[in-house]
Each structure stands twice: as C-alpha cells, then as structure tokens.
Amino acid sequence: MFNHPALLAFPFALLACFLLYWAGARHAYLRRPTATPGDPGDFGWHFFVPCRDEEAVVGTTVARLRADHPRAHVWVIDDDSDDRTGAIVAELAEDDRRVHLVRRHRPNARQGKGAALNAAYDELNQFLAGGTDRERVIVCVIDADGQLDPNALNIVSGPAGFAAPETGGVQVSVRMRNTGDPRPLPGHGRLRNAFARLLVRMQDMEFSVSNAGMQLLRGRTGSVGLGGNGQFTRLSALDRIAEHERRPWKHGALLEDYELGLHMILGGDRITHLTDTWVSQEGLPHTRRFLTQRTRWAQGNLQCVRYAPRILGSRHYSGKGVLETLYTFLQPVAHLVTLALCAVLFTLLGLHAAEDGPAEAFSGMIALWPLVLVLAVVSVLPFVLWGPVYRRDRAADRSLLTALLWGVALWLYAYHLFPVSARGFLRMLRGRNGWAKTRRNAERTGSGPTAIEA
Template sequence: MPDALRQFVEMRREGFLQLGGLISLALLCYMVLVFGRFLVYWAGSRHAFRHSTPATPGDPAALQWHLMVPCRDEETVIAQTLAGLRAVAPAAHLWVIDDDSEDATRDLVLAAAALDQRVHLVQRRRPHARIGKGAALNAAYREISAWLPPGTDRSRVVLGVVDADGRLDPGTLEQVCNDRAMGRPDTGAVQIGVRMRNAEDERPLPGRGRAANASARALVRMQDVEFQANNAGMQLLRRRTGSVGLGGNGQFVRLTALDSLTAEEGRDGRPWPERALLEDYESGLELRLAGWRLTHVTEANVSQEALVSWRRFLTQRTRWAQGNMQCLRYTGRVLRSRHYRPAGKAEVLYTFLQPVVCVLLVVLTPLSLAITGAGLALFPEETAGFQLRYGPWMALAFVLATLPMVFWGPAYRRLVHPGRRRAAGLLWGVLVWLYAYHLFVVATRAAVRLLLGRNGWAKTRRNAEKVALGAPTALES
C-alpha cells in the first residue's frame, strides 16, 4: 500500500471501524426483527391451520352462479376447463373472456357455446384488450349485468373467477354457499383453496434428463406445499383477523358487492382495478374497505397446473411481488378504516411490507460484506475480532430467517398425503425452507422494475406452450 494511502487510512481507522460496526449491528438487529416478525405470523398461521373445523355444505340452488374464465391464447386447456366446470356446476353460466387470442381459443369456445346455451363468449379486441386481467373481468361484469333480466335479485347472483386451466373440486359450490360463507348476507367474497394437480407427475419435462426432471418435480411439489399448507394457514389466520385476501383463481364475489364498488366516483362498470398487477388482492382490499366481509373456505379447492420452469416461475413471482409493492398505496386507507380491526390492520401491513423487508435485507447484506472485506484488508486484527464476536450470530439469523417453514412439510404430508412416510414430510419441509429464499430474489427484481418504471403485464405461459403467443402488454406507469 502506498505511504500516502496508508496514512489516509490510518487517520480514518476509528471512523471506518465505527461505520462498519454500526452497519453490521444494524443488519444483525434488522435480521432479528425480521425473524421475530415472521415467527409471530407463522405461529398464528400454524395455530389457525391446526384448529380449523369443517363447515356444513349449503344449497347452491339458493344462488345464481356465473363463472368467468379469462383467456388469452388458451387453446391447450380451454376445452377441458369448460367440460370440467360444467360437470361441477351443471346450472352455472360459463363466461369465457377472450382477451384477443391469437390461437384457436375463440373457435373452441364458440364450438362449446353451440352445444351449451349456458356458455357465453365475451370478445375483447385491441387496443382495449391485453391491458390486464382486471380489465377483462370488468368487461365480463358489464356483459353479465346487461344480460341479467330486469328485476333480478342481484344479492343472490355470485360471480366466480376461474383460471383457464382451473378445475373446481366436486361440491365446490355447496361449500362456497355454506353458512360461514355466501350463506351469510354480509359476505361479499369467498376465496377457496388452491392445489397443484401435476404434483405427482414423475416426468414434468418429457425428453429432458434426470437432473432437469428432479428439479422440476421439486419446484412443482414446493408450489403445492406452499398453496395447500403455508398459504392455507395464512388465509385461515386472515379469516380470524378479518383480512382474507382474494386470489386470481377460485374467488367468488357477490354481485351486489361488486355493484357497491362501481358506485364510487370514476369507477362506473369497473369493480376490479384495471392498472394493477395484483388485481385480485386489490379487489379484496377494496371490498373490505367498503365494509364487506371476506372469508376463506378450506373445504373446497380449485386445481391448477404448477409451473415446471424456474424462469417462468421467477417471472410470475416477480410480477406478484411488484403488485404487492403497488398495494402500499392502500396503507393510509387501511389504517384509517373502521372495517379493519387492529389485528387485521397488522396483518395487512405485514403483507404489504413483506417484499420491502426482503429488499432491505438484500441491500444491507452485501453492504455489510463489502465493509467487512475492506476492513479485513485494511484493519485485519480489529475486523476479525468483531466478526468472531458477531459474525456467527449474523449467519445464524440469516439461516433461521425462514427456518419455521420446515414445519409446513410435515403438515402438508398429514393433510394431503397421510400414507407417505414421515421422512417425506421432513424432506418437503427442508425444501420449502430453501424454496422460501426465492422471495429475496423476486422482491429485488420487482423493486428494480419499479425504479425503472417497468409496470408491464404479461401472461404466464402454460407448461404445454412452447413459445409465447403475442407480445406482452405494457401498462403505462
């Protein structure tokens, strides 16, 4: 080291060491705070999951059902989806929203409609199409409203949202209208459970090698554990706190609840947010803020196909994380709302801040490592002493940050696969623990997209699709 640089460094030794110590201590305290916050939420979810009791099915004939299926280039799945929905809901009207598909989706729907008068096509064309799922749902809402005969009791009309690859469990409508859900007139919306129907697929990537298929199987299984155990526990906790979140697949909304949102200024005919990446969750926030009760039903599920590509998975989850960050604008309204109890406000804030917490940790960690590396090069003795004192605790805090996720593996085994060995549940738990760290990756990517003003919305391609059909749609920032 040159003498001039050595003198400069020596003069600032104390300040540098103090700065490095403060940043490292701040990171340690932050990680402990994050872990404690996560542990409280996890414990509440776990308790709610273990103590959930089944409800008595209701009578679907007491309500009028309209199931909406948003579609964009879904020729690979739409025919099977319509057949499955008709089998589960023989009296329901099925509204397929074709968002200007470039494949045979429209023709397949029209063929189904020719054989079934309760199948309807909602046709959208650019430039009004491909601007987000919320806009597509709003188009169906307007068509259904116009189609209903005058004098219809709109409080008895329920609109369901099912993905183009979604399949409802038998008895779903009976559970959605049970006396804890749509059987209560103050219930505005119901979210059912979600499961991955390809979780038992031994070769999710036909034609690929063992390693690729093993990785894809693990990814599929983790998505199934996430939805059937972890997310189910979260929703049951939210049911207690009054802050249930709606998802893009398997949500059911009372028509009068949607009507109440369109009554707001500037939202005529548009109950779903149209410029949102998480229009499903935001619509739930809007309904709750309007005073409607939301609940979650565990007795019924909608199945969907889990993604087998890590690239598509990370793209999808980045969009979710970015949409979550967009929800921060609701913070003031939620805190001021008389419809949210204190526990509900705390849960919503936890959800809002989850990706922000991850991003801060991602920023602080390399900063701390960089200062530590510089310290070891310039002041090895003092820096080594500090790291010996605090380094192990920082490493332990990072490892423990998502360790409770391990327990969802055995819980999933008991619920979904009681015949499998306990070792399988433990293995799934360990994989879920490692899988949870993807949140740091997608949250960081989402933050970068926000900073760059990139708010584009693009459909997640199905596993059967080899190439993307159509250009992704860009939402204006």
C-alpha cells in the same frame, strides 16, 4: 462493525415478526373448523374464465365446469388470442346456451386480467334480467387451467360462506394437481426433471398449507385476501365497488385479485377463506416462468402499498386487520431492505479486509457464530414443521423423513422472494407496469412469457 445495533436489530425484528405470524397461521390452520354445506340452489352462479392464447387448456376447463356444475353459466373472455381459443369456445357456445364467449379486440384488449374481467362483468349486467336479486348472484373467477372441486358450490353456499349476508367474497384453497407428474419437462434429463418435480411440490406445499394458514389467520383479523383462482364474489359487492371506482377490477395494481379484496373490505364486505373445498391448477416446472409469475406478484404487492393510508383510516379494518395487512404490504419492502443491508455488509467487509487483512476482517464474523447458528435454526424450523402437516393433508403415502426434507426445501424455496422483490421494484422504477401472461405447461414455446405493457 458487526456489533452495530442496526445490523443486529433489523434481522431480529424481522425474525420476531415472521415467527409471530407463522405461529398464528399454523394455529389457525390446525384449529380450523369444518365448514357446513349450504344449498347452491339459493344462488345463481357465473364462472368468469379469462383467456389469452389458452387453446391448450380452455376446452377441458369449460367442459369440466359444465359437467361438474350444470346449473352455472360459464363466461370465457377471449382477450384477443392469436390461437384458436375463441374458435374453440364459440363451438362450445353453439351447443350450450350456458357457455358464453366475451370477445375482446385490440387496442382495447390485452390490458391485463382485471380489464378482461371487467368486460365479462359488463356482459353479465346486460345478460341478467331486470329485477334480478344481485345479492344472490355469485361470480367465480377460474383460471384457464383451473379445475374446481365438484363439491365447491355446496361449501361456499354454507353459513361460513354466502349464506351469511355480510359475506361479500369467498376464497377457496388452491392446489397444484401435477405433483405426481414423473416427467414435468419432457425431453429434458433426469436432473432437470427432479428439480422441476421439487419446484411443483413446493408450490403445492406453499398454497395448500402455508398460504392456507395465512388466510385462516386473516380470517381472524378480518383481512382475508382474494386470489386469482377460485375467487367467489357476490355480484352486489362488485356493484358497490363499481359505483365508487367505476369498475370492480383493475385499479392500477398487477395484483388485481388482492386489490379487489382490499376494495371489498374497505367497502364493508366480509371475505372468508374456506379450506374444505379447493381449486386446482398446474404448478410451474419452468424456473423462468415461475420467476416471471412471482415478479408480477411482488410488483403488484408493492403497488398495493398506496392503500395503507385508506386502510389505517377505515372503520372496517380492526387493529389486528391493519397490522396484518401492513405486514403483508411490507414483505417485499423488507426483502429489499435486507438485500440492501447485505450489500452494505459485504462492502464494509471488503473494505475492512483490504485495510486490515482477511483474518482481521473475518474475526468479527467468526466471533458471532453462536448467534448466527441460533438465528439459522430458528429461521429454518418453522418451514420444516410445515412438512408433517403437509404430509398429513396432501401426501399421506410419503414418509415422515420425506416430509421433513420437503420442509427444508420449502425454506430454501422461500429465498426466491428476494430476487423477485428486487425485480418487481426495478420494474416499478422503470415504469414497466405491464401485465405478463405466464405460459401454460402444455405450451412448448421456449421464448418465455409475453409481457403486455399497460
């Protein structure tokens, strides 16, 4: 039974696609050009900060944005918080005319991040004077715990960014700023904190090198995705989407950021990813909060599969762009198929063992050990090779051995994609399309994330 062509061909096909994609991402990352700065004075800047129960972080975030980017306006959307988020921002707005509070109230509030961003978009439209050149107004979405590089506006204003008129969106690299926290879980033991530190490190490694490489590869295929933090968009590009879709964000997917990018490219705007600047956020040391966040992402990815026909028929997507986007869409699907095949395989193995005995059943697997070993090595090596790259760019004080071990850990870390893809798929089947807000590290509440049913 283990020689069935389908059982052998599927993992080889998946591995071949993964290796091809990894090679392209690694090459794009290592050969990336240096971005030339531009003049931020050529544009008007507006930061959108969606918040719900963010009193632990919002004051620091707004103060830092205003100090580092004094010419920008900061729009904080209070999505009917139960804590002092709105009061904190209201106090800041009284003393600073460039801080704006957008209040939302139930039942219209708590419908997801996209709906909150649409509310800020409406407020901004009312705020801007008539005759404003909307091509030169830039909106940037920052998480409530986000910290933007003080030099970011110089970089995104350059020729690789908004100085090019065809550029509708720019995504900057994302970093985790709490990788050096020795005790990310105060009150817990040494072992729990060691695992939490590793979990945060893996998130930083994933975003700052692996995902950055993917985005740079997408830059070559014309299919760069927008993220939820450090997402810059030209206001005129948002207007074009709103004209056809009634609103810029929230069109049915939990990945409202990636979905926005799809609409932008389908409308003819270019999106670019810049690694020369960054936005930082807190990596999640809590396993439950991490899995909740990633389940939302996996479900959102599955929801975006419905755009495949439009992308296939779009003149704004090149052939390479179509292939890359379909590969991204099908990642959760591939994880689900792999889980299903594993279930079938172990079921057949159990039936075979019951009928012919364990020795006979396992003999077929033992005979394939050289092939299994080769598959294992080829699967692990790409993750390991990210380790030295990450050490060079983000952790130069660590040893090469540590970097290689981080690469092995990144391989193990990647297996979280299988359970979250399954959870996301089950949520879709059950019609649970609500938005789950992941709690901040500073929040000590142990009840887990709060799901908001849309």
